[in-house]
Every structure is written in C-alpha cells, then in structure tokens.
Amino acid sequence: MTQDELKAMVGEAATAWVQPGSVIGVGTGSTVNCFIESLARMPERIAAAVSSSEQSSLRLRRHGIAVLDANEVESLAVYVDGADEIDGLGCMIKGGGGALTREKIVADLARQFVCIADESKLVATLGRFALPVEVIPMASALVARRLRAIGGRPVPRHGFVTDNGGLILDVHGLEIGDPPALEAEISQWPGVVTVGIFARNRASVCLLATPQGVRTIKF
Ligand code: 5RP
Numbered sequence: 001m002t003q004d005e006l007k008a009m010v011g012e013a014a015t016a017w018v019q020p021g022s023v024i025g026v027g028t029g030s031t032v033n034c035f036i037e038s039l040a041r042m043p044e045r046i047a048a049a050v051s052s053s054e055q056s057s058l059r060l061r062r063h064g065i066a067v068l069d070a071n072e073v074e075s076l077a078v079y080v081d082g083a084d085e086i087d088g089l090g091c092m093i094k095g096g097g098g099a100l101t102r103e104k105i106v107a108d109l110a111r112q113f114v115c116i117a118d119e120s121k122l123v124a125t126l127g128r129f130a131l132p133v134e135v136i137p138m139a140s141a142l143v144a145r146r147l148r149a150i151g152g153r154p155v156p157r158h159g160f161v162t163d164n165g166g167l168i169l170d171v172h173g174l175e176i177g178d179p180p181a182l183e184a185e186i187s188q189w190p191g192v193v194t195v196g197i198f199a200r201n202r203a204s205v206c207l208l209a210t211p212q213g214v215r216t217i218k219f
Contacts (some may be wrong), residue, residue, distance in 0.1 A: 020044030027081025095132030139191020
C-alpha cells in the first residue's frame with residue numbers, strides 16, 4: 001500500500017468520529033487533506049469547521065464547507081489532525097507544516113483530539129523528527145541560544161513565515177523523555193509563540209493507518 005493510500009484510508013476512517021451537523025476542528029497537512037476530501041463526500045455534511053490554517057480553510061471552502069473563526073465557538077466536540085510523531089501516551093510532535101500555533105489553539109477548544117497518521121509516525125520517544133518552535137522574529141537568536149543550551153540544534157526554516165507572521169526554528173537532536181515538562185519549559189521563554197510538543201493537548205485517540213487496516217488506539 002502506498003503512503004497516499006494509507007492517508008486516504010485513515011482520512012476516510014476519521015469521518016466516523018464526526019457527528020453530522022456538528023461544528024468540528026480541522027487540522028493541517030496531507031493526511032488532513034484526505035480527511036477533508038472524505039468530509040466533502042459525507043451525505044450529511046458538518047455544519048461548519050474551525051480550521052488551523054489558511055491552507056485548510058481554502059480547501060474546506062472550496063468544498064462548500066463553512067469556516068468559522070475560533071472566536072465564534074466556545075468548544076468543539078472533536079478536532080481531527082495529523083502528527084509528525086506520536087508516542088504511546090498520545091503526546092505528539094506537530095508543526096511540520098508550520099501550523100502548530102493555530103493547531104494548538106483549535107486542539108485546546110476541542111474535547112477530543114483524533115490524531116490521524118500512518119504507522120511510521122508512532123514512536124517510543126519523541127524527537128527524531130526535528131521539533132518546530134514558532135518564534136517572534138526579534139527573539140529568534142535568543143530562543144536559538146536557549147535551545148542550544150538544552151542540547152538542541154535549531155535550524156531556521158528559511159523562506160517560511162507562519163500564518164501569524166512568526167518564524168520557525170526546527171530543532172534537531174532532542175530526545176524528549178518528558179514531553180509535558182519540556183513543553184512547559186520552552187513555552188515560557190520570552191519570544192516563543194508555540195512549541196510543537198503537544199502533551200497538554202495530546203491525542204485522545206489515534207487512528208493509525210497500516211497495510212492491514214486502521215488501528216484505533218485510545219489513550
Ligand atoms: C502541520 C502538522 C501536520 O499535522 C503534520 O506535519 C503531519 O502532516 P502530514 O499529514 O502531511 O504528514 O502538524 O503543522
């Protein structure tokens with residue numbers, strides 16, 4: 001089975017977690033794009049979506065799905081999004097697509113985070129995938145020094161500006177043994193907008209695409 005087939009399969013499976021007529025959170029990335037395509041084919045459409053990126057908003061609107069501002073909703077039943085890595089407790093690294101800040105906001109609005117991924121994303125310890133950190137431009141050198149001091153190798157993502165006008169540092173070489181602690185630590189540094197560790201907003205469910213079918217892991 002190809003990577004694209006795995007993504008299409010798990011994107012389709014995620015629609016089972018969506019109540020027709022509800023307002024849901026929709027993430028960002030190639031796996032989520034498959035989810036949006038499946039959503040568009042649902043006979044009873046969702047009422048609207050809160051999206052984590054301009055890219056997903058565009059795709060949703062192209063299918064006639066209304067997109068609400070996050071400020072218009074108090075909570076969401078479910079948020080469906082991909083991940084770059086996910087561990088056995090549902091903690092994730094996210095932000096490979098650079099949408100981590102809005103992803104964390106929408107995840108925080110949701111009562112359930114349904115992570116959709118293929119089995120290559122399931123890891124014992126987070127950190128092989130470079131950890132994205134969104135920073136305010138004037139603080140990028142300061143934050144990079146701090147990241148080096150904890151053993152990371154931050155690499156600026158060249159030519160990339162987030163939907164919020166921030167920059168991304170991709171941090172290599174971190175073995176993240178305690179995701180909640182590292183998330184809390186980096187989040188409080190001045191100039192950090194968002195760190196791509198999702199421990200506080202970890203997945204409640206992971207739908208994992210395998211050649212044998214979709215495996216459901218509940219955390
Ligand atoms: C975007 C993300 C994505 O969820 C993550 O990068 C996974 O993307 P894909 O489904 O394309 O592998 O965090 O910021």
